[in-house]
Amino acid sequence: MQEQLTMNRPKGHHLTLKERGNIEVYFNHDEYSRRKIAELIGVSPQTINNEIKRGLVTNKQLVNGKEKFYEIYVAELAEQRYHEKRKVCHRPCKFYPVLDFLAFFVGHFKTDCWAPDVAVGRAQALSL
CATH class of the missing domain: 1.10.287 (Helix Hairpins)
Known part of the structure; x- marks a missing residue:
């Protein structure tokens, strides 16, 4: 038996909106690394990297008259982009x-x- 198996979900399953929401909470509060988030959700670290890249938004904020840029992860945006790409990923009809x-x-x-x-x-x- 493998002792280092960290995945508690079947391989090939897509992330749900609830899991994306968990990623949003963990990522935006700067408490957890991407590897720790992957461990908490039960997916591979590369899945978290891909997901964060999918839902990343750059915001601008004025601090003391200077523009400060920061990035946040938005679960709803990631879900929307997932569904848009999912629509066009299928093989075209041959008929x-x-x-x-x-x-x-x-x-x-x-x-x-x-x-x-x-x-x-x-x-x-x-x-x-």
């Missing part, structure tokens, strides 16, 4: 480029009782 061929194939297969090989051969001859 759209071949809709003409499918209509040709189904039409002749059903109405003319063509064999599949015949329909494919005729489609190639017509270059559909």
Whole structure:
């Protein structure tokens, strides 16, 4: 049995909004390092680094007439960016480029009782 296994969650699971909220609390109060946050949440340190990079916001504040920049992690912003990237990460549908061929194939297969090989051969001859 491995004694140094620090993950208490299955591999490959995505962070929830509650876990992102915990990261926000831990990170913004400067009490914990990124490795300590990873240990508390039960994920790898690289997951925390990626997540903080996803939700990091740079704020500006005037202190004694000078601009001071500081960074905070915003869980809601990280969740929003996660969902935006998740929408476009899937493989594109392969049916759209071949809709003409499918209509040709189904039409002749059903109405003319063509064999599949015949329909494919005729489609190639017509270059559909």
